[in-house]
Amino acid sequence: MSLKPPSSVQCLQQALARRSKSEPGKRFYSLYDKVYRDDVLLAAWQRVKANGGSCGVDRVTIAQIVKSGEGEFLATISGELKSKRYNPKALRRHYILKQSGRKRPLGIPTVKDRVIQQAVRLVIEPIFEAHFSEASYGFRPGRSCHGAVEEVMKFLQWGLTTVIETDIVDCFGSIPHGELMKKVAERISDKKILRLINSWLKCGVMENGRIRSTIAGTPQGGVISPLLANIYLNALDQKWKERKMDSRWVHDAHLVRYADDMVILTCKSPEAPYQLLKETLETAGLAMHPEKTRIVDAKTGNFDFLGFNFRKVKNPRSGKVFALVQPSQKAQKALREKIREKTGPDTRLKLGELIKTVNPIIRGWVNYFRIGNSSKAFGKARRYVADRTRRYRRRQQNKNGYGWKELQDSFLYREMGLFNNYRTVRSC
Numbered sequence: 001m002s003l004k005p006p007s008s009v010q011c012l013q014q015a016l017a018r019r020s021k022s023e024p025g026k027r028f029y030s031l032y033d034k035v036y037r038d039d040v041l042l043a044a045w046q047r048v049k050a051n052g053g054s055c056g057v058d059r060v061t062i063a064q065i066v067k068s069g070e071g072e073f074l075a076t077i078s079g080e081l082k083s084k085r086y087n088p089k090a091l092r093r094h095y096i097l098k099q100s101g102r103k104r105p106l107g108i109p110t111v112k113d114r115v116i117q118q119a120v121r122l123v124i125e126p127i128f129e130a131h132f133s134e135a136s137y138g139f140r141p142g143r144s145c146h147g148a149v150e151e152v153m154k155f156l157q158w159g160l161t162t163v164i165e166t167d168i169v170d171c172f173g174s175i176p177h178g179e180l181m182k183k184v185a186e187r188i189s190d191k192k193i194l195r196l197i198n199s200w201l202k203c204g205v206m207e208n209g210r211i212r213s214t215i216a217g218t219p220q221g222g223v224i225s226p227l228l229a230n231i232y233l234n235a236l237d238q239k240w241k242e243r244k245m246d247s248r249w250v251h252d253a254h255l256v257r258y259a260d261d262m263v264i265l266t267c268k269s270p271e272a273p274y275q276l277l278k279e280t281l282e283t284a285g286l287a288m289h290p291e292k293t294r295i296v297d298a299k300t301g302n303f304d305f306l307g308f309n310f311r312k313v314k315n316p317r318s319g320k321v322f323a324l325v326q327p328s329q330k331a332q333k334a335l336r337e338k339i340r341e342k343t344g345p346d347t348r349l350k351l352g353e354l355i356k357t358v359n360p361i362i363r364g365w366v367n368y369f370r371i372g373n374s375s376k377a378f379g380k381a382r383r384y385v386a387d388r389t390r391r392y393r394r395r396q397q398n399k400n401g402y403g404w405k406e407l408q409d410s411f412l413y414r415e416m417g418l419f420n421n422y423r424t425v426r427s428c
Contacts, residue, residue: 009043009122017126020187027185028127032192035119036081041074044118048111048223056110057092057206065111077115084192088113088199091219093207105173107205107219117223120196125227127187132230133237138259139226145306146371148258149325152265152305155254156298156323160265161312164274165303166293168286171260172225173217175232176285177201180218183231200224229259232284239280245273256305263305270295298323307331308372325372332377335365336384343388351393355418358385362419370425378422385419386412 012034020026034040048062055061065073080086091107109117125141132140137148168174181198188194200222204211218225237257240246245253253266253273264273274295281287296303299321302311309328314321327335342358349357362385366378389412390402413420 008039012040013122013126016123017130020127021130024131027187027189028124029189031123031188031190032081032196034123035116035193035196036078038074038078040119040122041078041115044115044122045070045074047118048114053114054094054108055092056108056113057089058110058112060111062111073112074115077112081116086116086196088116088203090204090206090211091221093205094221104220106221108221109200109223113200114223116196117200120193121224121227124188124193128227128231128234132234133241135237135240135255136230136234136257138257138261139230145258145368148256149306149308149371151254151256152263152310153323153325155256155265156310156312158267160252160254160267161298162266162268162270163296163298163303163310164264164266164270164277164293165296165305166262166277166288168260168281169289170217171233171286172220172229174286175218175229176216179285180228180232183235184228197224197228226259233257233260235284236277236280239276243276245276258306261306263303304328304330307368326374327369327372327377331365331369332381335361335381339385339388343392345395347392351389351396352416354392355389355416358389359417359419363421366419366422370423372424374424378424382420382422389418 016028020028049066052062077086089110091109094106094108095103096106097103129141137143137145137151177198180201181194184197185194201218202214204213205219206212218228237255240255244250245255251266251272252268253264253270255262255264255273255277264270264277266273278288294303298310298312302309304310307328307330308325311324312321313324338361339358342361343354347354362381365381369377386409387402390404390407393407394401394403412418
């Protein structure tokens with residue numbers, strides 16, 4: 001198999017998107033042969049390789065595949081798909097610790113399964129994307145957390161300060177397979193594609209050496225799971241549109257959704273939007289999280305969304321009221337905990353190596369929160385990181401304190417290269 005750049009994949013996606021948009025009721029019959037096209041498989045492999053990640057139950061890593069031959073690996077996949085011999089392996093169970101202290105279960109597919117999921121996603125995503133709502137921002141091409149945050153900022157500036165803040169209880173783990181497959185089949189009639197998707201939903205999870213069957217949910221960790229979740233939750237977005245909930249003359253209630261995390265902003269009574277959200281989710285077999293659902297007035301209170309904290313405040317100089325958007329207390333605490341862990345007494349790295357470990361954490365956090373009014377939070381983070389770095393250095397020297405006179409900013413930032421770009425950027 002040739003490893004030439006897959007320049008034709010974008011053309012394929014554009015053609016599928018145009019046809020889907022021009023024929024809203026069309027069902028697509030012949031898609032399976034496009035999944036094992038050389039260019040599609042190569043594009044899928046390149047994305048999987050770029051995203052990295054650990055191995056599945058077969059213990060085959062990305063590095064091993066690169067070493068043994070990428071072309072041969074893709075040719076094997078193509079052959080299995082063409083001959084219909086492909087069967088996915090069970091997911092490998094892995095847990096990540098949440099900020100609440102609870103564990104979030106992930107289901108890690110094998111690298112081969114991830115590549116095939118990505119290939120299917122490349123083919124079918126444009127068909128559904130053409131009809132997804134503007135209110136949806138999560139896991140979509142050309143859309144991001146920042147887009148959702150800026151949309152919330154815009155509505156707050158417009159005076160929509162009554163806010164329903166919520167997310168869905170175990171959304172990825174609760175979506176019923178039967179109802180999900182019905183929604184996929186509304187646009188996809190190719191039985192081979194449907195069989196592939198259903199096999200990923202039913203492949204089971206291996207934990208402690210035993211395979212447990214899965215009767216609901218799209219496993220977090222699967223490449224195609226975010227798309228499937230968006231397909232299922234699109235019913236909520238469309239119901240919102242059908243009821244004209246965002247119309248200024250009806251409820252003026254605007255939904256902003258990032259996967260299962262969402263807010264509704266309105267300047268009128270929140271009762272009708274709240275009931276519609278609750279009823280639509282219940283009809284879909286889902287539920288709002290009781291501990292994370294609340295109604296708040298942003299003029300007197302505040303709310304969190306996607307790691308940011310939002311509230312309306314008055315500028316003491318100009319007297320103008322504006323939307324103040326900054327890293328949430330939870331996000332700031334999470335950063336401090338990561339830095340404290342990396343700079344703790346158990347770490348045995350030279351100062352330069354420590355800084356190389358810490359810098360990507362700081363850079364990623366700062367880049368994410370640059371769009372808000374984050375100067376104050378950035379100042380706190382900068383001081384905390386610098387002090388933890390100084391304390392680490394002093395501990396290595398068997399000295400107490402922070403040594404501000406000895407370890408000045410010029411030493412940390414210029415000589416040692418500690419991250420120091422804490423500038424914010426202007427948003428909407």
